[in-house]
Amino acid sequence: MTALRGQKAWTRKRRRFWLTVLALLTLALAAFLIFRALDEQLLYFRLPSDVADEAPEPGRAFRLGGLVETESLVRLPDGMSVRFSVSDGENALMVHYTGILPDLFREGQGIIADGRLDENGLFIADRVLAKHDETYMPKEVYDAIKERGHPDGATPSGKTP
Amino acid sequence: MNDFLSMGGYGAYIWACYGLVLIVLLGLGIVSWRTQKTRSHRADALKAAQPRRRPGATLGTSSKVQP
Amino acid sequence: MHWFANPARFIRLADKILPLTLPLTVGLLAVGLYLALVASPADYQQGDTVRIMYIHVPSAYMALFCYMIVAAAGFSTLVWRHPLADVAGKAAAPIGLAFTGLALVTGSLWGKPMWGAWWVWDARLTSVLVLFFLYLGYMAIWGAFEDRSKAARAAAILALVGVINIPIIKFSVDWWTTLHQPASLFRADGPSIDPSMRPPLYVMLAAFQFYFFTVFLWRIKGELAAIRLNALRYAGEAPRSASPKEEQP
Numbered sequence: 001m002t003a004l005r006g007q008k009a010w011t012r013k014r015r016r017f018w019l020t021v022l023a024l025l026t027l028a029l030a031a032f033l034i035f036r037a038l039d040e041q042l043l044y045f046r047l048p049s050d051v052a053d054e055a056p057e058p059g060r061a062f063r064l065g066g067l068v069e070t071e072s073l074v075r076l077p078d079g080m081s082v083r084f085s086v087s088d089g090e091n092a093l094m095v096h097y098t099g100i101l102p103d104l105f106r107e108g109q110g111i112i113a114d115g116r117l118d119e120n121g122l123f124i125a126d127r128v129l130a131k132h133d134e135t136y137m138p139k140e141v142y143d144a145i146k147e148r149g150h151p152d153g154a155t156p157s158g159k160t161p
Numbered sequence: 162m163n164d165f166l167s168m169g170g171y172g173a174y175i176w177a178c179y180g181l182v183l184i185v186l187l188g189l190g191i192v193s194w195r196t197q198k199t200r201s202h203r204a205d206a207l208k209a210a211q212p213r214r215r216p217g218a219t220l221g222t223s224s225k226v227q228p
Numbered sequence: 229m230h231w232f233a234n235p236a237r238f239i240r241l242a243d244k245i246l247p248l249t250l251p252l253t254v255g256l257l258a259v260g261l262y263l264a265l266v267a268s269p270a271d272y273q274q275g276d277t278v279r280i281m282y283i284h285v286p287s288a289y290m291a292l293f294c295y296m297i298v299a300a301a302g303f304s305t306l307v308w309r310h311p312l313a314d315v316a317g318k319a320a321a322p323i324g325l326a327f328t329g330l331a332l333v334t335g336s337l338w339g340k341p342m343w344g345a346w347w348v349w350d351a352r353l354t355s356v357l358v359l360f361f362l363y364l365g366y367m368a369i370w371g372a373f374e375d376r377s378k379a380a381r382a383a384a385i386l387a388l389v390g391v392i393n394i395p396i397i398k399f400s401v402d403w404w405t406t407l408h409q410p411a412s413l414f415r416a417d418g419p420s421i422d423p424s425m426r427p428p429l430y431v432m433l434a435a436f437q438f439y440f441f442t443v444f445l446w447r448i449k450g451e452l453a454a455i456r457l458n459a460l461r462y463a464g465e466a467p468r469s470a471s472p473k474e475e476q477p
Contacts, residue, residue: 013308020306020388035396039404042351044349044350045407047405101344103342104273104274104342129345130344131407132274132343133409133410134409134412134415135412135420136281136422137271137272137421137422138424138425139270140269169276171276171341174337174338174341177337178280178283178284185329185330189322194446197446197450200454201453204456211460
């Protein structure tokens with residue numbers, strides 16, 4: 001009887017409160033498990049190191065992301081095509097692209113390329129997107145930081161994760 | 162002035178953004194303000210038009226129709 | 229009927245707050261626009277397109293903020309059956325929808341010149357699009373039910389289920405590789421935005437926040453007036469149904 005009286009303290013509102021909280025926690029757990037299972041699919045791009053570990057078969061489409069290696073950009077004689085190397089610091093991959101590059105494209109810039117590997121391991125890109133980082137500053141500040149000799153103080157653009 | 166409008170060549174994108182934000186925010190604001198104004202006016206008018214009736218007062222008439 | 233006392237008090241309070249928030253919204257917006265478009269520098273990489281950030285980031289922030297209001301209101305509806313709670317949720321949703329739409333469109337107009345694409349299906353952009361449809365679904369449920377309390381409960385359940393999407397939006401840029409850059413404002417080690425570019429962003433954030441409170445209060449007043457109007461019509465119709473020849477109001 002005393003136990004029942006204690007139960008009575010649990011008003012309907014309190015029971016609804018905890019039931020709702022419980023339902024939300026269950027939902028969060030379910031979502032967590034689903035997204036863990038989907039983890040691979042949710043990656044928007046792969047790094048050159050991922051490709052080095054497990055290269056997709058030639059002709060299979062995927063996205064490649066990384067930094068355009070400095071002094072790797074070559075304009076091909078046809079005037080439309082470029083070749084550059086995309087690196088993540090450990091591995092690099094040569095990319096061939098024909099078309100218009102985005103305004104932000106430059107050496108040292110983070111990019112994402114849609115395309116596929118050919119038989120020789122060259123990445124043939126259909127589209128190149130520029131990825132910029134989360135740092136914003138005026139040009140004067142950037143130049144000042146560079147002059148003071150803190151190359152890492154001003155985060156180079158497109159530091160890919 | 163032209164420099165300001167061209168925004169380093171990105172004027173179209175930037176002005177489209179700002180224009181859209183202002184139009185949407187202004188539109189939503191005006192609609193929200195007008196709706197609450199007309200609704201509360203209408204409610205006030207309806208209340209004033211309705212003769213003060215206690216629920217019991219009309220029961221006699223309606224009970225004749227209802228079986 | 230006793231709860232009518234509550235909304236009446238709320239409306240009186242709103243009428244006291246609104247004369248403050250409306251001029252604050254307009255003033256902050258004017259200052260914010262000046263700072264964002266005139267008195268702030270161009271970015272070292274993105275040039276003048278950085279100015280889109282000053283409305284894109286506040287829009288995206290408000291999109292999440294409004295959803296938290298809708299979800300909190302939904303929680304309150306389900307647990308305490310507070311009548312003002314579902315009014316608040318219903319009032320906040322269209323504002324959230326507008327801000328989500330603006331975040332998507334301004335992002336698109338920023339992405340085209342900078343990334344080179346209007347749209348990509350990365351985790352950040354996709355989860356914000358899901359937020360847009362959650363708002364739409366929430367509003368559709370409100371419209372779909374005849375019975376108000378049923379609509380409130382169904383909408384509240386959707387709002388709470390959709391809350392899962394909020395941390396996904398926020399952390400999508402950290403959990404997965406995305407084209408969208410990571411957070412620059414709300415981050416553990418402080419903003420990665422140069423101090424000269426912060427004032428326009430902060431002022432715009434404040435302006436959008438006050439805009440929300442102003443329109444939110446208007447919409448709550450509108451909802452409460454609609455409820456009152458319905459109750460009055462119902463009270464007026466019931467006795468008249470006795471004489472069918474009489475015209476409906």
